[in-house]
Amino acid sequence: MDERENRLLITGWMRDWGGKASTSREQKKGINLHPLILPAEGSGRTLALAWWWLHVGGVPAKFQAFNSRDDALATKWKGPFQHRALIPxxxxxxxxxxWxxxxxxxxxxxxxxxxxxxADGSETISYSMVTRHGIGEAxxxxxxxxxxxxxxxxxxxMHDEWLDPDRHGNASLVAxxxxxxxxxxxxxxxSESQRNTFSRRSLWQFHGINAASRIQCCSQARQHKQQRNTST
Structure with a gap:
């Protein structure tokens, strides 16, 4: 897909989801989604829209699960820590x-x-954002x-190491x-700017995401938009 098509896809996500995701355990009004970069077969990268609240056994965790502390990844989050992603x-x-x-x-x-x-029995992805102790101005x-x-x-x-499915998630990786x-x-x-600039960036070039993944992301956006329209 050419750069124009790439921009249209991101612009579509910006239009449908407002360029941001809000955390929620259950679907209420709207869909809690964000693009995630994930490892693909070989050394490639893929893109998927994922739910911002980690699920356990396929359903939303009953505890706070939109953020996960870095110092608890190898203990509390040991299972999901073996399946890592990046949030662009x-x-x-x-x-x-x-910020x-x-x-x-x-x-x-x-x-x-x-x-x-x-609800239809299919599977998508949920995620939790990893946090660390604040440093600098933050x-x-x-x-x-x-x-x-x-x-x-x-x-x-550090991206390749973090996304490597063969790298075991342990205290060494955390460090x-x-x-x-x-x-x-x-x-x-x-940031002084309150303007969303995400749509003017080349997300696809950010990590060499392939054309099939772009199509998948666009298809997911349409499906979730339909779900949102029927739930409101």
Missing amino acids: LDWYSEGGKR ALPDGQLFAIAAITSPRRN ASVISSRGESRMPLILPRE EAQEASVALSQAVVV
């Missing part, structure tokens, strides 16, 4: 503020995944628990990801 985005919201890299470039946040069972956001947390942002040189994330984590700042 150019900003995130925390503490009522929008981004100074130049507004795309970056990737670590995620863990598990299967999600649909450390100014303090939670109700009295600590600072922020997304675990991974640089490009590597934590160390690799320091520079980008310290670089994020409060």
Whole structure:
């Protein structure tokens, strides 16, 4: 697919989902989806729309499961930690503020995944965003628990290792990801722009996502939009 088609797909997702995902355990009004980059056969990458609340046994976890602490990945999240993904985005919201890299470039946040069972018996993907201790300017956001947390942002040189399905998810991988994330984590700042720029970025070039995956993503968006329309 050419670059024009790529832009149309992302623009469609932006239009249908507002360019962002909101966490929810159950489907209410709208669909809680976000594009995820996942490992494909061989060394390729694939794209899928995934539900932002980790599922257990195919159904939404009854506990808080939209975020997962990096220091608990090898214990509490041991199973999903073996099925990892990346969340591509150019900003995130925390503490009522929008955070981004100074130049507004795309970056990737670590995620863990598990299967999600649909009403028709088919399976899609659910995910949880991995967080780390807040550093840099982002450390100014303090939670109700009295600590600072922020997304675990991974640089490009860590993407292959994180997505490698043959790499066991353990304490060693956590330590590597934590160390690799320091520079980008310290670089994020409060964004002055409230404008969504995601549609003007080339998500497909961000990780060499193939044409079949683009078609899959577009098809999923249409299916979920139909579900949303029938549920409201």
